[in-house]
Amino acid sequence: MLKTNPLQPALQKEAEAQPNRQQERLSRAEALRERQERHLQLALTLAAPLLLLGIWEALSEMGILDPRFFPPPSRILMALWQMLLEGSLWQHVRISLIRILLGFLLGSVPGILVGLAIGLWKPVRALLSPLIAVLMPIPTMALVPLIMILFGIGELSKWVTIATSVFFPVAINTAAGVASIDAVYLEVARNFGASRLAFFTRIALPGALPVLFEGLQMGEAIALLTIVAAEMVAANSGIGYLIWSSYKTFQIPQMFVGLLAIAILGYVFSLLLRMLGRQLTRWR
Amino acid sequence: MARNKIEIRHLSKVYLRNHRLTQALQDITLNIREGEFCAIIGPSGCGKSTLLRLIAGLQQPSAGEIVLQQEDPNRPPTAMVFQEQGVLPWMTVEENVAFGLRMRHLPKAEIVRRTDGYLQKTGLTAFRHAYPKELSGGMKQRVSLARAFAVDPEILLMDEPFSALDEQNKFLLQEELLRIWSEKKRTVVYVTHSIDEAILLGDRIVLLSASPGRLASIETVPLPRPRHIETIRTDPRSADLFLSIWQHLRSQVQHAQGASSASNA
Numbered sequence: 001m002l003k004t005n006p007l008q009p010a011l012q013k014e015a016e017a018q019p020n021r022q023q024e025r026l027s028r029a030e031a032l033r034e035r036q037e038r039h040l041q042l043a044l045t046l047a048a049p050l051l052l053l054g055i056w057e058a059l060s061e062m063g064i065l066d067p068r069f070f071p072p073p074s075r076i077l078m079a080l081w082q083m084l085l086e087g088s089l090w091q092h093v094r095i096s097l098i099r100i101l102l103g104f105l106l107g108s109v110p111g112i113l114v115g116l117a118i119g120l121w122k123p124v125r126a127l128l129s130p131l132i133a134v135l136m137p138i139p140t141m142a143l144v145p146l147i148m149i150l151f152g153i154g155e156l157s158k159w160v161t162i163a164t165s166v167f168f169p170v171a172i173n174t175a176a177g178v179a180s181i182d183a184v185y186l187e188v189a190r191n192f193g194a195s196r197l198a199f200f201t202r203i204a205l206p207g208a209l210p211v212l213f214e215g216l217q218m219g220e221a222i223a224l225l226t227i228v229a230a231e232m233v234a235a236n237s238g239i240g241y242l243i244w245s246s247y248k249t250f251q252i253p254q255m256f257v258g259l260l261a262i263a264i265l266g267y268v269f270s271l272l273l274r275m276l277g278r279q280l281t282r283w284r
Numbered sequence: 285m286a287r288n289k290i291e292i293r294h295l296s297k298v299y300l301r302n303h304r305l306t307q308a309l310q311d312i313t314l315n316i317r318e319g320e321f322c323a324i325i326g327p328s329g330c331g332k333s334t335l336l337r338l339i340a341g342l343q344q345p346s347a348g349e350i351v352l353q354q355e356d357p358n359r360p361p362t363a364m365v366f367q368e369q370g371v372l373p374w375m376t377v378e379e380n381v382a383f384g385l386r387m388r389h390l391p392k393a394e395i396v397r398r399t400d401g402y403l404q405k406t407g408l409t410a411f412r413h414a415y416p417k418e419l420s421g422g423m424k425q426r427v428s429l430a431r432a433f434a435v436d437p438e439i440l441l442m443d444e445p446f447s448a449l450d451e452q453n454k455f456l457l458q459e460e461l462l463r464i465w466s467e468k469k470r471t472v473v474y475v476t477h478s479i480d481e482a483i484l485l486g487d488r489i490v491l492l493s494a495s496p497g498r499l500a501s502i503e504t505v506p507l508p509r510p511r512h513i514e515t516i517r518t519d520p521r522s523a524d525l526f527l528s529i530w531q532h533l534r535s536q537v538q539h540a541q542g543a544s545s546a547s548n549a
Contacts, residue, residue, distance in 0.1 A: 184369050187342055191364045192384040192435065202383075206374040283374045283415040 079253035103162020115174020173215025177208030213277035295348035307496035323486030331497030363437035384435035422453035
């Protein structure tokens with residue numbers, strides 16, 4: 001962030017001119033040791049899943065694990081390859097992806113707005129927080145029949161299902177985030193004449209952001225849970241449907257491909273969310 | 285003699301805390317003149333911060349009134365320099381200094397001009413894109429000063445702005461404050477618990493007594509400006525003033541301690 005002093009290189013050279021070999025050798029040894037440690041850690045991180053897959057492969061080939069229920073990873077990979085070639089995997093992944101993204105937006109945007117309002121204004125808190133406290137414990141899956149009555153059996157009801165499950169943790173964490181803002185910042189805003197809107201966008205929203213993002217992370221995890229469950233009971237497409245229908249038609253390798261797909265999807269989604277969160281709260 | 289800028293009449297403030305009434309301020313009547321640097325000093329818990337918040341309009345009086353003589357409707361009546369944590373952590377130094385100007389919807393060119401000017405004056409230009417977490421306590425308070433001065437308020441309110449700083453930084457900032465203030469003498473109400481600080485900065489020193497906060501006495505500082513720490517320290521008049529204020533404060537603090545240990549028993 002700071003401009004380096006233009007004199008700096010010259011000064012450094014002068015300092016280095018004094019023989020300081022031992023210092024240099026020591027720091028090089030230190031750097032080497034640090035690098036070795038990092039490499040070892042990376043190797044261990046990679047070793048765990050590879051080893052597990054190796055054992056699985058061997059046990060399944062030897063028949064110690066029943067290959068009908070636990071096909072060797074090589075067969076799962078083959079199934080994956082075939083489904084990629086057919087394009088069926090991409091179709092399921094795409095439809096789930098769209099449902100998750102739309103549902104997530106549909107739930108988190110109102111969640112943030114309602115959370116900010118609850119955090120900022122006491123009357124809104126009195127009005128809404130008991131309602132939310134009562135509705136939140138209902139598992140979203142229990143609402144699926146009602147959602148289908150209200151929104152039909154098409155895509156809309158899937159989006160609404162995800163949105164409902166995302167809304168609550170986001171709203172509650174946003175409200176908690178606003179509550180966590182130091183009171184002096186609210187006084188600063190009032191003293192310098194912040195309007196309602198500026199108060200909302202420049203104080204409450206950025207101040208609540210760290211806790212708000214924890215809510216988004218929770219919402220993301222719950223969205224994943226909900227979409228798979230919803231697709232198992234009330235859909236004919238998507239990753240959840242792929243897993244369930246593969247199981248029912250005894251295409252176990254395909255079922256494992258579905259599990260792999262949801263794992264990767266969840267990992268990438270949460271990674272992106274974390275990166276976005278870190279970018280937006282660089283000031284911390 | 286300059287006319288009154290702030291007129292405080294029979295001001296009282298009562299809080300309800302844990303179902304018990306606490307009297308923070310009792311029947312304070314005080315006039316602060318245009319362009320005056322008024323220091324307010326008193327033992328902790330005497331309600332001096334409350335007085336400042338009442339003047340800023342952040343709280344409402346329970347009884348009595350505060351009248352601010354506003355001259356220019358385009359200038360904000362007050363701007364506050366808060367205690368240590370007043371800088372907004374999610375804004376850069378530059379955004380913090382520009383905050384008040386943005387809130388007042390000034391033209392962009394004017395915002396840039398004033399922000400640049402006060403960044404320069406407070407020595408923050410090199411740090412303009414830094415976030416507060418990267419700054420020392422002294423730097424943060426420079427941001428707070430620059431933000432308040434930039435909106436060009438008619439009255440500057442300062443709530444123990446340097447109390448959390450180490451002594452060397454405090455001296456530097458006090459001199460910087462005096463330098464910036466002397467460019468365009470605005471009315472200042474400066475709350476402090478440091479007698480030295482009150483003598484160095486103030487034209488008059490208002491002494492409050494402890495719980496409830498009442499006006500105890502008003503001292504005029506007989507020292508010429510511009511003032512510097514070196515000359516103030518060696519001036520015998522400031523030593524006399526220090527002693528008389530300390531004698532008052534000592535009896536107050538001892539009284540308050542006696543009262544609190546009695547109520548704790």
